[in-house]
Amino acid sequence: MAVYDLATGLRAHALYSQVALHAEYGGVVPELASRDHVRKLLPLIRQTLAEAGLGVRDLGGVAYTAGPGLVGALLVGAGVGRALAWALDVPAIGVHHMEGHLLAPLIEDPELRPPFVALLVSGGHSQLVAVRAIGDYELLGETLDDAAGEAFDKTAKLMGLPYPGGPHLAKLATTGRAGVFRFARPMTDRPGLDFSFSGLKTQVLLAWQRSDQSAATRADIARGFEDAIVDTLAIKCERALDAAGMDTLIVAGGVGANARLREQLQEQAARRGGRVRFPRLAFCTDNGAMIAYAGALRLAAGLHEDAQVQVRPRWDMATLPAVGRMSGEGRFVIRDS
Ligand SMILES: Nc1ncnc2c1ncn2[C@@H]1O[C@H](COP(=O)(O)OP(=O)(O)O)[C@@H](O)[C@H]1O
Ligand SMILES: [Mg+2]
Incomplete structure (x- = not known):
């Protein structure tokens, strides 16, 4: 949950x-x-609202996640959000969850604006997207099987780490030795921007089963796995930047919280002479601020929902209407106006 004001920022x-x-x-x-x-x-x-020092009547609009995702959870948010807007007689907007992630790095970085390539890596998605303007998204590549976060979670689980495994596995990897276990960098040996992470999970399973299963080995395997995922993502990001002819990369979604991924992409950007931006850790994983922000931009562009509760469990981000761009002062300018 969040309150965002286009003039003053996150409240x-x-x-x-x-x-x-x-x-x-x-x-x-x-x-x-x-x-x-x-x-x-x-x-x-x-x-x-209490933290923002505001009353419900101060709201100028209501944004909620309309998809993609689990239909029951989406319906709760859409039902409450749409009803609140109806009661207050303000516009409502259904936000695409992945657009929320994708715009999260902009919330606290007014300098940052399209064009850029976005790496979206969460529990449910691994995508590379060319962002030409807000709402103008071209999918460059995506996972053919498991998402990056899902690979982290499943790999952690098979080595007995608690749920959700990603952060636990990343923590363990910091104590593991690099190079003791070397796993494949899937689909980097041929051109293309798609990912595949399910084979990696199987490689780890076999390595774990054949090992002495000591704490030290588990840390070494975690390190080998993390290095494989991070290398693979970095290689594909570089290719995507080249393909799109862009020099700015933004990273979002839960796996964007991974310290080694951040470090390696920073090094890569320094080497290439480009830049990479991440949201703060709390805005990498699912959060309300990114939905409030994306919704505020869409409402400012004059978009809103009809007076009905509608969700989209499956929703292609490329079908979203392009809504505008940012002016030099960091203000939102509606396209064609
Ligand atoms: N430090 C980390 N390293 C690797 N993966 C992480 C880290 N922190 C979170 N994750 C992963 O991020 C995913 C959650 O991302 P999030 O965007 O919140 O979820 P969802 O896909 O459900 O929208 C989980 O798969 C989790 O394991
Ligand atoms: Mg998410």
Whole structure:
């Protein structure tokens, strides 16, 4: 949950994590997720408004995630968001979850604006997107099987690490030795911008089963796995920048919190003479600020939803309308106006 003002920036944001709720099942249980959203949403709205020092009547519009994702969870947010806007007689806008991630680096970096290449790496997605303007997205490549975050989570699980495994595996990798285990850099030996991470998981499984399964070995395998993913992502990012003819890379989504990925992409950018930008850690993983921000831009462009609750569990980001660009002062300028 967040309050964003285009003139003054982020006013407040709050997060209620369901990690503890889902931990005992080792993954998200859709029905539990929706029911928990029902319980937590209104208190979280009150808390966020109180932190912003605002009342509900101060809101000029309401944005909510309309997709893609689990339909039950989406319906809770869309139902509450749309109803709130109706009651307040302000416009409502359904935001694309991945557009939220993609714009997150801009929230606190007014200098940053398209064109850039975005690497979106989360639990559900691995995509390279050419961003020419806000809302103008061309998919350059994506995963053919597991997402990068999913690969982290599944690999962590098979070595017995707790849910969600990604951050645990990354922490363990810091104590592992580089090069003791060397895994493939999938699909880097041929041209193209697509990814495939499921084979890597199998390689780790075999290495783990054949090993002595000591704590030190587990850390070495974690390091080998992380290096393989990070190298693969970095190679594809470089290719994507070349293909798009752009020099700025932005990284978003939960895996964007990975320290080694950040470090390696910084080094690569320095070597190439380009730049790479990441949102702060809290805005890499799912958060309300990115949805409020993306929604504020779309509302400012005059876009809004009809008076109905509609969600899109599957939603291609390339079908979003292009809405505008940023002026030199960091102000939002609506295209064709
Ligand atoms: N430091 C990290 N290193 C690697 N993966 C991470 C790290 N922190 C979070 N992740 C991964 O990010 C994913 C969550 O991303 P997020 O965008 O919040 O989720 P979703 O895909 O559900 O929208 C999980 O797969 C998690 O393991
Ligand atoms: Mg996400």
